[in-house]
Amino acid sequence: MHVMNDGLNIQIGYSREDWERHYDEKDLRWDLDEVAPPFVHLWEKRDIPPCRAIIPGCGAGHEVMFLAEKGFEVTAVDYSHGAVRLLERTYEKNSFLGKVLHQDFFTLGSKYDETFELMLEHTFFCAISPDMRQDYVETANRILKPGGSLIGLFYETNESGGPPFNTRREDITELFSGSFLIESLSKTPHSVEQRRGKEWLAIFKKK
Numbered sequence: 529m530h531v532m533n534d535g536l537n538i539q540i541g542y543s544r545e546d547w548e549r550h551y552d553e554k555d556l557r558w559d560l561d562e563v564a565p566p567f568v569h570l571w572e573k574r575d576i577p578p579c580r581a582i583i584p585g586c587g588a589g590h591e592v593m594f595l596a597e598k599g600f601e602v603t604a605v606d607y608s609h610g611a612v613r614l615l616e617r618t619y620e621k622n623s624f625l626g627k628v629l630h631q632d633f634f635t636l637g638s639k640y641d642e643t644f645e646l647m648l649e650h651t652f653f654c655a656i657s658p659d660m661r662q663d664y665v666e667t668a669n670r671i672l673k674p675g676g677s678l679i680g681l682f683y684e685t686n687e688s689g690g691p692p693f694n695t696r697r698e699d700i701t702e703l704f705s706g707s708f709l710i711e712s713l714s715k716t717p718h719s720v721e722q723r724r725g726k727e728w729l730a731i732f733k734k735k
């Protein structure tokens with residue numbers, strides 16, 4: 529746990545080293561070992577055509593492979609070596625060559641501005657310190673094309689502290705409604721057992 533308080537800028541949450549340690553110690557307690565079921569149901573229900581997509585904080589990459597297998601051109605981003613290694617191994621196993629950026633999502637260069645038609649969110653938003661949430665919205669807004677979509681699961685843990693940091697409906701609407709049209713935002717009935725009733729399935733369109 530990294531707590532920094534210099535009197536001006538307070539950051540509470542995990543540092544890069546903390547995440548790295550999880551991979552080194554093979555403690556991926558957040559990992560579902562499969563793509564999150566609400567995404568499977570959503571794709572069954574809706575026709576979401578393949579496009580250029582980005583997945584920030586991709587971890588082991590279950591969502592990355594899910595989209596890749598559907599023909600999406602996926603850019604996966606994670607700043608932990610361990611995550612990048614896991615995803616590269618998965619790519620190898622599946623004889624798939626995909627783009628993995630070993631990078632801090634918030635420092636994606638301007639060459640990625642208005643590049644993606646879709647950003648898929650899964651337990652990255654709740655992993656970052658709440659004081660980074662505005663940066664999350666700004667980065668998503670910057671890298672998505674106009675009219676691009678942000679589809680995500682937002683985790684209402686109802687607990688203090690984190691990660692995962694609690695995300696309430698009003699946090700989501702307050703943050704995103706300035707630059708995104710909220711197409712739908714509802715609790716999904718398809719979450720895995722341990723997250724049942726706690727996940728907001730969101731579909732936003734960049735204004």
Ligand SMILES: C[S@@+](CC[C@H](N)C(=O)[O-])C[C@H]1O[C@@H](n2cnc3c(N)ncnc32)[C@H](O)[C@@H]1O
Pocket residue numbers: 547548558559560584585586587588589605606607608611631632633634650651652655656
């Ligand atoms: C809780 S895990 C979620 C992984 C994956 N999305 C999943 O649902 O299984 C959060 C991931 O975000 C990564 N991460 C945290 N902050 C990051 C940042 N600023 N830039 C890129 N990756 C980050 C961590 O290394 C970790 O792999």
